[in-house]
Amino acid sequence: MGPVANESVIRVVGLGKSYETAAGLFPALKGVNLDIQSGEYIAIMGPSGSGKSTFMNLLGCLDTPSMGDYFLAGSNVAQMAKDDLAILRNRTLGFVFQGFNLLPRMSLQDNVALPLVYAGVDKETRRAKARELLGKVGLGQYAESQPNRISGGQQQRVAIARALVNAPRLILADEPTGNLDSHTSEEIMRLFGELNAEGITIVLVTHEPDIAAHAKRQVKFLDGEIVSDHLTEHAPA
Amino acid sequence: MLKAMLGEAWLAMGANRLRTALTMLGMVIGVGAVVIMMAIGQGAQYAVQQTISTMGSNLFIVLSGSFTASGVRSGSAGAPSLNVADADAIAELDGVMNVAPTHQGTRQLVYGSQNWSSQVIGTTPAFLDARAWNIVNGAGFGDSDVRSSTRVAIIGKTVAENLFGADDPVGKTMRIQQNPFLVIGVLGSKGQNLDGRDQDDTVIIPLSTAQRKVFGTPFLGSVRMIMVQADSAEAMPKVMENVTSLLRQRHRLREGMPDDFFMRNLSAAAESEAETTRTMSILLGAIASISLLVGGIGIMNIMLVSVTERTREIGIRMAIGARQKDILSQFLLEAVMISFAGCLLGLLIGLGVALGINLFTGMVIVVSGSAALIAFAVAAGVGIFFGWYPAQKAARLDPIEALRYQ
Ligand SMILES: Nc1ncnc2c1ncn2[C@@H]1O[C@H](COP(=O)(O)OP(=O)(O)OP(=O)(O)O)[C@@H](O)[C@H]1O
Numbered sequence: 001m002g003p004v005a006n007e008s009v010i011r012v013v014g015l016g017k018s019y020e021t022a023a024g025l026f027p028a029l030k031g032v033n034l035d036i037q038s039g040e041y042i043a044i045m046g047p048s049g050s051g052k053s054t055f056m057n058l059l060g061c062l063d064t065p066s067m068g069d070y071f072l073a074g075s076n077v078a079q080m081a082k083d084d085l086a087i088l089r090n091r092t093l094g095f096v097f098q099g100f101n102l103l104p105r106m107s108l109q110d111n112v113a114l115p116l117v118y119a120g121v122d123k124e125t126r127r128a129k130a131r132e133l134l135g136k137v138g139l140g141q142y143a144e145s146q147p148n149r150i151s152g153g154q155q156q157r158v159a160i161a162r163a164l165v166n167a168p169r170l171i172l173a174d175e176p177t178g179n180l181d182s183h184t185s186e187e188i189m190r191l192f193g194e195l196n197a198e199g200i201t202i203v204l205v206t207h208e209p210d211i212a213a214h215a216k217r218q219v220k221f222l223d224g225e226i227v228s229d230h231l232t233e234h235a236p237a
Numbered sequence: 238m239l240k241a242m243l244g245e246a247w248l249a250m251g252a253n254r255l256r257t258a259l260t261m262l263g264m265v266i267g268v269g270a271v272v273i274m275m276a277i278g279q280g281a282q283y284a285v286q287q288t289i290s291t292m293g294s295n296l297f298i299v300l301s302g303s304f305t306a307s308g309v310r311s312g313s314a315g316a317p318s319l320n321v322a323d324a325d326a327i328a329e330l331d332g333v334m335n336v337a338p339t340h341q342g343t344r345q346l347v348y349g350s351q352n353w354s355s356q357v358i359g360t361t362p363a364f365l366d367a368r369a370w371n372i373v374n375g376a377g378f379g380d381s382d383v384r385s386s387t388r389v390a391i392i393g394k395t396v397a398e399n400l401f402g403a404d405d406p407v408g409k410t411m412r413i414q415q416n417p418f419l420v421i422g423v424l425g426s427k428g429q430n431l432d433g434r435d436q437d438d439t440v441i442i443p444l445s446t447a448q449r450k451v452f453g454t455p456f457l458g459s460v461r462m463i464m465v466q467a468d469s470a471e472a473m474p475k476v477m478e479n480v481t482s483l484l485r486q487r488h489r490l491r492e493g494m495p496d497d498f499f500m501r502n503l504s505a506a507a508e509s510e511a512e513t514t515r516t517m518s519i520l521l522g523a524i525a526s527i528s529l530l531v532g533g534i535g536i537m538n539i540m541l542v543s544v545t546e547r548t549r550e551i552g553i554r555m556a557i558g559a560r561q562k563d564i565l566s567q568f569l570l571e572a573v574m575i576s577f578a579g580c581l582l583g584l585l586i587g588l589g590v591a592l593g594i595n596l597f598t599g600m601v602i603v604v605s606g607s608a609a610l611i612a613f614a615v616a617a618g619v620g621i622f623f624g625w626y627p628a629q630k631a632a633r634l635d636p637i638e639a640l641r642y643q
C-alpha cells in the first residue's frame with residue numbers, strides 16, 4: 001500500500017457527492033474508488049448525467065465532496081481550507097473546460113499568465129512563460145490578440161497553455177473537444193498526447209470513443225458509479 | 238502583484254466607461270462639496286478670528302442706565318449715571334489694566350471742500366491701549382490734552398482717505414461742528430468689526446473737548462460709557478463683580494435697588510461669535526459629508542452590479558488559483574480607485590469653485606492642506622467601506638457555483 005500510495009497522483013476512496021434538489025438529496029456520485037498513477041492518461045466516459053462532471057469538479061478541487069476521501073499528491077483534499085484548495089488549483093493541477101473560459105478584454109498572453117499572477121511570479125517571468133507556452137501550443141504570433149479574435153480550437157489551445165503555465169503534474173479536462181469539430185478535436189488530442197509523453201498526468205472526459213481511444217486507460221461511469229475500468233486495447237501510434 | 242492588479246482594475250474601470258464616470262461623479266460632487274463648504278466655513282472662522290484680534294482682549298464696557306426686561310432705560314433725569322470720577326475709581330481696582338470713559342456719536346467732518354460723516358469718539362489715551370490700536374503716522378494725545386480740552390484729533394484710515402485724499406493729514410486742520418481740530422495722528426487699519434462696521438471710519442478726540450465742543454453735553458463730567466480692560470481672561474469675572482459693587486457703593490444704591498448701569502462683556506460676545514462660526518463651519522462640512530455618503534453608496538451599488546455581472550469571471554479566476562483575498566483585493570482596489578479618482582477630480586473642482594467664489598464675491602476662503610488630506614483619507618475610507626461588502630460577496634462565492642453562472 002505504502003509505495004503505491006506514494007506513486008498515486010490521485011487516490012479516491014468512497015468519494016460521493018449529493019446535490020440538494022427540490023425533490024430532496026440527489027446522489028450524483030455514489031462512493032467511487034479510483035487510483036491514478038503519475039504519468040497516466042485516462043479517458044472518463046459514460047452517458048449524460050452519470051456523474052462525470054461532478055467527479056471532475058471534485059478532482060479539480062472546485063467542489064467539495066459529501067463523503068469519502070480524496071488524496072491529491074498525497075494530501076487529503078477533503079479536509080482542506082478554501083485558500084489551500086486555491087493553491088492546489090494554482091500549482092498542482094490545470095483545468096481545461098469545455099467552454100474554454102478565457103477572460104475577455106484581456107490579451108491571450110495575459111490570459112495565459114494569469115495563474116502566475118496568483119502564484120506571485122514577477123512580471124518579466126510571467127511574460128516569458130506565457131510567450132513560451134503560447135509558442136508551445138502554436139499560437140506565439142497571437143500573444144497580443146483578444147480571445148474573441150481567434151477560433152474555438154485556438155481558444156482551447158490558449159486554455160491548455162494557461163493550464164500548463166504553472167507546470168502542474170496533472171491536467172483535468174471536462175469534454176475539452178465538446179465544442180470543436182472533429183478536425184480541430186484531433187489537433188487538441190495530439191497536443192494532449194504530447195503533454196502526456198512529457199510526463200504530465202491527464203484525465204479527460206469525453207462522449208466520443210474516437211477521442212477516448214487517444215487515452216491509455218478508460219473509465220466508464222453509470223449512475224454515479226464506475227462500471228468499467230480498463231486499458232485501451234489499441235493505443236494509437 | 239499590486240501592479241498587475243492595478244492594471245486589471247484599470248481595465249475593468251475602462252470596460253464600462255460611462256458607468257465608471259457616473260459612479261465617480263457621485264464622489265466628485267461629494268468631495269467637491271466638502272472642499273467648498275470647508276473653505277467657506279474656515280474662511281468665515283478666519284475672518285471672525287481676524288476681527289476679534291483687532292478688537293483688543295479682555296474687554297467689557299459699562300453703560301449708564303438700567304437694563305430691564307423691556308430693554309435699556311436711561312436714567313430718569315436724562316443725565317448719564319456714570320462720570321469720569323467713576324472711571325478713575327475703577328482704574329484703582331485690582332486686575333484692571335486700562336479704563337477709558339468714552340462719549341461717541343456721528344458727526345460731519347469738513348476739510349477744505351471735502352465732507353465726510355464719521356464716528357467721533359471722545360475718550361482718554363487709555364482707549365487706544367485697551368483696543369491695542371497703534372498710530373502709524375504722527376502721534377496721539379496725552380492726559381494733559383484731556384485736562385485742557387485741546388482741539389486735536391487722531392483719525393482712522395478711511396477718514397484720512399476720504400477727507401484728505403493724497404494729502405498727509407498730519408498737521409492739517411479739519412472742522413467738526415464748526416470747530417477747528419488739528420489732526421495729529423493717523424491710526425493703523427483695523428478693518429470691520431463683528432457687526433460689519435468699518436472701524437477705520439473713526440475720529441478720536443480728547444473726552445473733555447468732545448463734551449464741550451462736539452456733543453455739547455449739559456452734564457459735564459458725565460459719560461454714557463466706560464471701557465474697561467482686565468489683566469487677563471481669568472480676571473474678568475472678578476473685575477466685573479468688583480466694578481459692580483464699587484459703582485453701587487459710589488452711586489449710593491441701597492440693597493434692593495436696581496443698578497443704574499449695566500455691563501457687556503465684549504470678549505465673551507466675540508467668543509460666542511467665534512463659536513457660532515465654528516458651529517456653522519462644522520454644520521456645513523457635515524451637510525457636505527452627506528453627499529460624500531451618497532457618493533459612497535453609489536460606488537457600493539455599482540460594485541454590487543459589477544460582482545453579479547462578473548460572477549463567471551470570478552469563477553474562472555478561482556479555478557486557476559485566485560484565493561479569496563485575491564478576489565477581495567481586486568474588487569476593493571477597483572472601488573478605491575474609483576473613489577480616489579473621483580476624489581482627485583472633486584478636489585480640483587472644489588478648489589476651482591472656492592477660488593471663483595473668492596474672486597467674484599470677495600468672501601474670505603481658507604483652503605488648508607489638512608482639509609485636502611482629510612478629503613483624500615475620507616475618499617479612501619469611503620472606497621474601502623462601501624467597496625468591502627461587494628468585494629466580500631465576490632470573494633465568498635463558491636468556485637463551482639460561480640463557474641456555472643450564466
Ligand atoms: N448543481 C447541481 N444541482 C443539482 N443536481 C445536479 C447539479 N449538478 C449536477 N446535477 C445532477 O447530477 C447528475 C450528474 O451530473 P453531471 O453533470 O456530473 O453529469 P455528466 O456525467 O457530466 O453529464 P454530461 O455528460 O451531460 O455532462 C445529473 O443528474 C445532474 O442533473
Ligand SMILES: [Mg+2]
Nearest residue numbers: 052053054174
Ligand atoms: Mg458533464
